[in-house]
Amino acid sequence: MKDLLHPDLTFRLNGRLWIEGPTDRFMGIGRLELLEKIHRLGSISRAAQEMQMSYKRAWELVSSMNQQARQPLVSTQTGGKRGGGALVTPEGQQLLHEFEELQARFQTFLAAETARLLE
Amino acid sequence: MKDLLHPDLTFRLNGRLWIEGPTDRFMGIGRLELLEKIHRLGSISRAAQEMQMSYKRAWELVSSMNQQARQPLVSTQTGGKRGGGALVTPEGQQLLHEFEELQARFQTFLAAETARLLE
DNA sequence: AGTCGTTATATTTCTTCAAACATAACGCTT
DNA sequence: AAGCGTTATGTTTGAAGAAATATAACGACT
Numbered sequence: 001m002k003d004l005l006h007p008d009l010t011f012r013l014n015g016r017l018w019i020e021g022p023t024d025r026f027m028g029i030g031r032l033e034l035l036e037k038i039h040r041l042g043s044i045s046r047a048a049q050e051m052q053m054s055y056k057r058a059w060e061l062v063s064s065m066n067q068q069a070r071q072p073l074v075s076t077q078t079g080g081k082r083g084g085g086a087l088v089t090p091e092g093q094q095l096l097h098e099f100e101e102l103q104a105r106f107q108t109f110l111a112a113e114t115a116r117l118l119e
Numbered sequence: 120m121k122d123l124l125h126p127d128l129t130f131r132l133n134g135r136l137w138i139e140g141p142t143d144r145f146m147g148i149g150r151l152e153l154l155e156k157i158h159r160l161g162s163i164s165r166a167a168q169e170m171q172m173s174y175k176r177a178w179e180l181v182s183s184m185n186q187q188a189r190q191p192l193v194s195t196q197t198g199g200k201r202g203g204g205a206l207v208t209p210e211g212q213q214l215l216h217e218f219e220e221l222q223a224r225f226q227t228f229l230a231a232e233t234a235r236l237l238e
Numbered sequence: 239a240g241t242c243g244t245t246a247t248a249t250t251t252c253t254t255c256a257a258a259c260a261t262a263a264c265g266c267t268t
Numbered sequence: 269a270a271g272c273g274t275t276a277t278g279t280t281t282g283a284a285g286a287a288a289t290a291t292a293a294c295g296a297c298t
Contacts, residue, residue, distance in 0.1 A: 083243025
């Protein structure tokens, strides 16, 4: 493979994984990152701004995930101390872990295939 | 994982792989399919119409691949018998095979992870 | 009561990307 | 010489998605 590629350019193998439902995506690398930030920051809006994402988009992603889960992955509160907030439920945390581990196995796969193809 | 998902919906794990250069994508599932059709049909335009893709887009993909390869993967001829045509060079055919095999290994990976996650 | 930061949601604007359209050149075939 | 199907390329149009803007509700805190 490597002998087919232009010698002046550098190439890399890349990829994405996601879980899709009948209508919407359910989980992917972006949603995973969003969940992680909500968990860490306790707020959808702060997670959104840390991802350079509009609050609206972040909220829509959370809504989509919650609707497709058996029980909410993120629970929210309007008003109150600090104006409200959001937290990742135990179910959400479990999903977070499992999908993170899947991502790690995928990275291993990518590394092995990269070695096979490009080195 | 399965116990986290809404019981009325069906989910599946999916993914994509590609090889990227510094500026453009070099190879992906769409480009692979295009190469295969050009090889089979001997024409960019016929390959494009079989993929429901505009000729222009197909041509741009071919051009991008050729520019990033050491030697052309598709060679073309304007005019002549049948008005011209295109063929996949030996280098292109080698790429075709290798990337197809990579895709097959990826499908195996996906199947294994699906069993792990969703069954 | 008023302020604050957040969730929640609708509407509008912008941008980006794909599709559509148009045109020329090429070389065999008739 | 004229026609055909193809490659090759520029220009215009359209559609989808993202971003921006706006507004309301909520509940603690001052």
